[in-house]
Amino acid sequence: MIREASLSEMRSKNIPKECRVLVNRGRGNDELAPADALFAELTARKAELELEVGKGSAEAHNQAFLDCDFERRFRKQIQGDAAAMARLAAIAARSEYEDVYLVCYEGPTKACHRRMLMRMAEELFDAAIALEGIEPT
Secondary structure (H helix, E strand, O other): EEEEOOOOOOHHHOHHHHEEEEOOOOOHHHHOHHHHHHHHHHHHHHHHHHHHHOOOHHHHHHHHHHHHHHHHHHHHHHHHHHHHHHHHHHHHHHHOOEEEEEEEOOOOOOOHHHHHHHHHHHHHHHEEEOOOOOOOO
């Protein structure tokens, strides 16, 4: 099964190192991370919204995801990248015989691209997934 965790949850959930796939940029799986331009746009919009609702706010973060049309753009990025699709297929195949955790920065109250990857693995490769966090609507 494909599961999720934030960086801070890796230890509290006792996730073995060999079961973790870090999907944030610079952690060995850059093909599964948001493109620099998309991430920069999300970060800038989140900063604007945080001026209204407070720094570190889940509300600002989740609204920025929606305002940037993050999911549509991220899915297009991944589906247009052969290396990303191959990596996602490999994760889905591996998850048939062991739990695989997609790990990124965001906790369960903030939208995260790892949940989009999990849903894509389910939709495209019939992977079993266990979503724990929220998704903005």
